[in-house]
Amino acid sequence: MNKYIDFKIKGKNRLCNARLYPENNLELKNLDLEPFDIVICDGPYGVLGSEVDAAECEWDSFVLNGKGGTNSFKEYYKRLFDVCLPHMKESASIFICGYPEGMSAVKNLLDEEYSLNFRRWITWSYDNHFDFDRGTNFHRSQETILYYTKTMSGFTFRGGGVRDILSCPIIKHESKWANDTNPNHIDIAHEFKDGAKPLELMRPLLSATADFGGRLLSLFAGSGTDLNVAAEYDMDSVGFEFNPRHVDIITERLKGREECVVL
Ligand SMILES: C[S@@+](CC[C@H](N)C(=O)[O-])C[C@H]1O[C@@H](n2cnc3c(N)ncnc32)[C@H](O)[C@@H]1O
Numbered sequence: 001m002n003k004y005i006d007f008k009i010k011g012k013n014r015l016c017n018a019r020l021y022p023e024n025n026l027e028l029k030n031l032d033l034e035p036f037d038i039v040i041c042d043g044p045y046g047v048l049g050s051e052v053d054a055a056e057c058e059w060d061s062f063v064l065n066g067k068g069g070t071n072s073f074k075e076y077y078k079r080l081f082d083v084c085l086p087h088m089k090e091s092a093s094i095f096i097c098g099y100p101e102g103m104s105a106v107k108n109l110l111d112e113e114y115s116l117n118f119r120r121w122i123t124w125s126y127d128n129h130f131d132f133d134r135g136t137n138f139h140r141s142q143e144t145i146l147y148y149t150k151t152m153s154g155f156t157f158r159g160g161g162v163r164d165i166l167s168c169p170i171i172k173h174e175s176k177w178a179n180d181t182n183p184n185h186i187d188i189a190h191e192f193k194d195g196a197k198p199l200e201l202m203r204p205l206l207s208a209t210a211d212f213g214g215r216l217l218s219l220f221a222g223s224g225t226d227l228n229v230a231a232e233y234d235m236d237s238v239g240f241e242f243n244p245r246h247v248d249i250i251t252e253r254l255k256g257r258e259e260c261v262v263l
Pocket of ligand 1: 023024025026042043059194195196197198219220221222223224225226240241242243246
């Protein structure tokens with residue numbers, strides 16, 4: 001029997017359900033869930049393999065130089081896609097985040113072995129790189145978000161002029177939870193070191209593809225950004241996070257939202 005934590009969060013126009021599974025996302029293969037409209041996959045980048053002094057995330061120790069490392073990276077994503085894609089609606093979208101070198105391997109995997117429909121290579125650019133490389137390489141100022149849909153037609157796309165280059169600063173954590181001035185939540189945020197995505201980056205993705213009342217799956221919930229942004233777009237969400245400390249951070253963060261109830 002899988003454990004989970006349920007939340008009710010006030011969205012713009014409705015009360016949204018968010019469910020957090022404090023376990024490995026591969027557990028999806030044992031779960032019978034209502035299918036999802038949007039999947040967000042912010043998993044391994046190959047951080048420990050490429051960058052000195054990166055965050056302490058052992059689960060991300062892929063080396064993306066050369067055939068062996070790239071192959072194990074692809075095998076990891078293949079295992080994940082095999083359990084996750086059956087949970088997507090026919091009309092669903094998936095966003096996969098990573099460095100360009102990792103995402104080129106993932107794109108190759110998806111195009112060769114799956115029937116998903118490639119839509120766009122989105123670039124996230126930033127000027128405030130933390131110097132992980134300590135002067136030994138060109139400073140990173142971009143990451144990639146692959147946008148695929150399950151099928152070639154019938155998916156939700158509102159457009160609204162969202163460009164495929166999104167510029168906003170990289171963050172170590174959301175230093176203040178959105179709309180939250182409780183200083184206790186800032187302390188707990190400082191403990192998240194595994195690369196939180198800025199809300200500012202995720203909002204345009206959802207503004208183009210979200211369905212009112214739809215369902216979002218966050219495969220790597222981290223600090224809870226995806227669950228937060230889902231509620232901003234009136235979507236229910238389900239997240240997986242296997243680090244118990246991060247589960248506490250997500251719980252604190254969601255509780256910090258106005259009118260969030262932990263069930
Ligand atoms: C890059 S962070 C995600 C950050 C997130 N997008 C945010 O904005 O906070 C990846 C997270 O996935 C978790 N994680 C890694 N592998 C996992 C797995 N197989 N199942 C569940 N969680 C996993 C890590 O503990 C980490 O918190």
